[in-house]
Structure formats: structure tokens, C-alpha cells
Amino acid sequence: MNIFGDAAHGLPDRPGERAAGGPRRSQHCVLLAVDVAAFTDPARTDRVQLAIREALYDVVPGAFDDCPLGWDGCLHEDRGDGMLVVIPARMPTITVVDPLLDRLAERLRRHNRSASGPHAVRLRAAAHIGEVHHDAHGLAGTAVNHLFRLLDAPALKRALDDSGGELAFIASDYFYDSVVRHAEGTVDPAAFWPVTVEVKQTRARGWVHLPHSPAGTPALREAAAPARTAPPAPPAPAPGPGRPGGGIAFFGNVTVHGDVVAGDKIVRGDG
Known part of the structure; x- marks a missing residue:
């Protein structure tokens, strides 16, 4: 499927888009990236990693084929321990969330029933929308960079680890x-919670969702909640008449009874 070629058919080249090998293409796309958690764990030898990649290419394309997206209708690029997928514009964007996420989770569970130890597969997934460039070497662009920053977010890794x-x-x-936010049907926007993404030069907000546990966990929700700060102290009362610095200063042991204050004090007069 040549998404960029089909989408750009009949359109004039943009300034600077023509390269030696022909015109480059760009398109506003829906992007999905997946990544195998702990792929480089020392327990995962080269042989195990190859088996995991085999499982990945069974689980993800199968999940796409289980829903209206269809794997052969998408553009995909291998990323070693994961993959990047471009969703065609003709597909409803919400399909990336519903039903794809549930289909992915189902196929992962099915695989992990017969896989043990380092062969078990757990995935992180990220979705974004933006302009994607396609040249002779593959997919690139700011939107692709942002997508993989989301995928590497510590908050997402923590959500997967803590959820089990x-x-x-x-x-x-x-x-x-x-x-x-505008989805209808089975998608509940409240099942996503905001997190801060700080990876390399990127600082942004993302929205985490656990398909098997839409409410998250109390620990995850608490970690994502805005920091609670004490209310600001009331302003100091304005000084009374007289020269600056006038008044009474108490030190040592001070006793307060209603409006009566007793203790050692220094009286600063007006002159």
C-alpha cells in the first residue's frame, strides 16, 4: 500500500520536495508506534529476541486484521524492538483506540498463555497525529519524533510495570x-489520565490508558495528579503610624491569652 503515493496523486510538488530520486511525499497522518518492554533484558538472548520479534509480527498485524483497519491497508516500518504504523486517512481515527487496543491486548494474552519467562511479550503503544514525510529511506518528521518520545515516557513505562x-x-x-475527548460508544475519555512527558528535549502532556484496567491504579492516578501546594500565607499587616521599624518585637517564651501577649520584648519607639 503506497499511502503517500495514492494520497499525493495529482497534487503539485511542494517547494523543495523534489530530490534526486524523485519527489518526496508528505501527508497529515494518524500514527501508531509499539515497543516491546524490556526487549534488551540480559535474559533475552539473540535467539529469544528473534522469537519475540516473530511473536510481535503475529500479534500486531493480527490485531489490525481483527478490526476494520486491516494490516495490508496500512504503511508500516520495522523499528527492531517495535514498529511504526501509518493509518490511512479513510479509516476512522478512533479505530486506533477502539477496537484495536482491545484486540492487541487479547492477542497478547493468548500468546503469553503459552509463553513463559523471557518469551512473554508486553507492549507499550503510542498514538499521535501530524505531518509525516516519506522518502527513499523511510518515514521521518517532527510528528514521528514526538510519537517516539511519547513511547519512551517514564510515566508510560511505570504504568505498564505497575499494572502487571x-x-x-x-x-x-x-x-x-x-x-x-469527542468519542462516543465504548470509549470513555475518563479512562485516560494526563501525564507529563519529559524525554530528551521534549516536554509535553500525554494521556495514558490501560485497556485491561481503564481506571488505572490508585498509585498511578496519584502519581499523575498535580502536586498539591499549601495555600499562600496571608500578607503581613501594614505598619502603623510612625517611623519604619517602630513597634514591639517579642523573643524567648511568649504566652498569648486572647488579646493579651506576655513575654520578653523589645519596644522600638518613634525617636
Whole structure:
């Protein structure tokens, strides 16, 4: 499936888009990336890693074929311990969340029933929308970079580790605000919670979702909640008449009874 070629058919080249090998293409796309958790764990030898990649290419394309997306209708690129998938514009964007995430989780559970130890597969997934460039070497662009920053977010890794499930998902702020927040049917926007993504030069907000545990966990929700700060102290009373610095200063042991204050004090007069 040549998504970029089909989408750009009949359109004039943009300035600077023509390269030696022909015109480069760009398109506003829905992007999905998946990554195998702990792929480089020392317990995973080269042979185990190859078996995991085999499982990955069974689980993910199968999940796409289980829903209206269809694997052969998407553009995909291998990323070693994961993959990048471009969803065609003709597909409803919400399909990336519903039903794809549930299909992925189901297939992961099915695989892990017969896989033990280092052969078990757990995935992180991320979705974003943006302009993607396609040249002779593959997919590139700021949107692709942002997608993989989301995928590497510590908050997403923590969500997967703490939940004990097979799959953790994060949507970009733009994806959540444009798609998830307006979704109908079985998608509940309240089942996503905001997290801060700080990876390399990126600082952004993402929205985490656990398909097997939509409410998250108390620990995860607490970690994602805005920090609670003490209310600001009331302003100091304005000084009374007289020169600056006038008044009474107490030190040592001070006793207060209503409006009566007793203790050692220094009286600063007006002159």
C-alpha cells in the first residue's frame, strides 16, 4: 500500500520536495508506534529476541486484521524492538483506540498463555497525529519524533510495570483532544489520565490508558495528579503610624491569652 503515493496523486510538488530520486511525499497522518518492554533484558538472548520479534509480527498485524483497519491497508516500518504504523486517512481515527487496543491486548494474552519467562511479550503503544514525510529511506518528521518520545515516557513505562498487564497506551495531547475527548460508544475519555512527558528535549502532556484496567491504579492516578501546594500565607499587616521599624518585637517564651501577649520584648519607639 503506497499511502503517500495514492494520497499525493495529482497534487503539485511542494517547494523543495523534489530530490534526486524523485519527489518526496508528505501527508497529515494518524500514527501508531509499539515497543516491546524490556526487549534488551540480559535474559533475552539473540535467539529469544528473534522469537519475540516473530511473536510481535503475529500479534500486531493480527490485531489490525481483527478490526476494520486491516494490516495490508496500512504503511508500516520495522523499528527492531517495535514498529511504526501509518493509518490511512479513510479509516476512522478512533479505530486506533477502539477496537484495536482491545484486540492487541487479547492477542497478547493468548500468546503469553503459552509463553513463559523471557518469551512473554508486553507492549507499550503510542498514538499521535501530524505531518509525516516519506522518502527513499523511510518515514521521518517532527510528528514521528514526538510519537517516539511519547513511547519512551517514564510515566508510560511505570504504568505498564505497575499494572502487571500486557499493554499500556499513551495518546498525544492533540490526539486526545481531537479524537478521544469527542468519542462516543465504548470509549470513555475518563479512562485516560494526563501525564507529563519529559524525554530528551521534549516536554509535553500525554494521556495514558490501560485497556485491561481503564481506571488505572490508585498509585498511578496519584502519581499523575498535580502536586498539591499549601495555600499562600496571608500578607503581613501594614505598619502603623510612625517611623519604619517602630513597634514591639517579642523573643524567648511568649504566652498569648486572647488579646493579651506576655513575654520578653523589645519596644522600638518613634525617636
